[in-house]
Amino acid sequence: MSRWLTEPVPRGRIAAFRTLIYLFVAADLVIFTPWVRTRASVPGELYQPLLVGRVLPLPTPTPALVAVIFWALLLLALLAATGRAPRLLGWSVCALYLEWMIIAMSYGKVDHDRFGLLVALAVLPTAGRARHGDATRTEAGGWALRVTQIAVICTYFLAAWAKLRFGGLDWLTGSVLARAIIRRGTDLADLVAQVPYLLIVAQFGIVAFELLSPVVFLLPARWRLAMVGFFYSFHVVTIATITISFAPHLAAMTSFLPLERVRPLLWARRLAGRDATGSAPEPPAAAPDPAPVGTESSALGDQAPVVGRPAGP
Numbered sequence: 327m328s329r330w331l332t333e334p335v336p337r338g339r340i341a342a343f344r345t346l347i348y349l350f351v352a353a354d355l356v357i358f359t360p361w362v363r364t365r366a367s368v369p370g371e372l373y374q375p376l377l378v379g380r381v382l383p384l385p386t387p388t389p390a391l392v393a394v395i396f397w398a399l400l401l402l403a404l405l406a407a408t409g410r411a412p413r414l415l416g417w418s419v420c421a422l423y424l425e426w427m428i429i430a431m432s433y434g435k436v437d438h439d440r441f442g443l444l445v446a447l448a449v450l451p452t453a454g455r456a457r458h459g460d461a462t463r464t465e466a467g468g469w470a471l472r473v474t475q476i477a478v479i480c481t482y483f484l485a486a487w488a489k490l491r492f493g494g495l496d497w498l499t500g501s502v503l504a505r506a507i508i509r510r511g512t513d514l515a516d517l518v519a520q521v522p523y524l525l526i527v528a529q530f531g532i533v534a535f536e537l538l539s540p541v542v543f544l545l546p547a548r549w550r551l552a553m554v555g556f557f558y559s560f561h562v563v564t565i566a567t568i569t570i571s572f573a574p575h576l577a578a579m580t581s582f583l584p585l586e587r588v589r590p591l592l593w594a595r596r597l598a599g600r601d602a603t604g605s606a607p608e609p610p611a612a613a614p615d616p617a618p619v620g621t622e623s624s625a626l627g628d629q630a631p632v633v634g635r636p637a638g639p
Contacts, residue, residue: 331472334463338586340456341409343471346585347446348407350577351423355400358573362430366392375432378424387429395422395429409456416451423447438481442578445477459589474581479539481575486536498529506568515567535560542582554582
């Protein structure tokens, strides 16, 4: 088990995963969860902190507190994405983002798509330094990715468990997807809803897929990537039909991918070098016509060798 948990991975994969996760945190603040800043204007008595917020304990959000967390987290996440000071910046981003999420989820709604991302932020500082393109393997980095992968799969499996625990078998045969389509469905979802019994079949399929998600750890590498691709396709369909993105979960799920093969900076440098020398590389110069047999090439001068057969005796 310990060998599986600490299976070495290239440091370049850790560097790429770290950059992606911290850039996502910065994007999350300004694209996906900017509404958290509006919590500062909500009366304090409506703040019902999660258990972790009560245990620590954490202060009731105020305009000043939320503004400080927002700007500090945005700056530190961008710095952490560079890979510098991975422990100092990593722990700082983890603590601030946890508080950001506690503020977001302490007013009556808790999203389960943040679990994998929070685990990734908690374990990335333990992976140590890593550079893009470094093929050296690291067990500490392997552990960080494996723990994140487990959190991602737990999100699926426990979601199915919650459906069956609170909804029972009625969740499978009820109108869950129908209500979701009525609330936030797209034109594509309206077309799907017109097919008899298709939504019921989809609900059975969703629970089956979530319960079977741990199988991904038993598959060979190629099939594991194929199954992860299926996970992503499932979320593409979810976005296209009921506009639920699960973006933090999708970011954490990149822990399954060989990210070290993605080298955007290298591609950018190559593109910049190409642009500096022209829109396309120069075609190779045509080879000069060979000199006549028994003569010297005028282009090579007096020192050029004679082309052809050596002179007779």
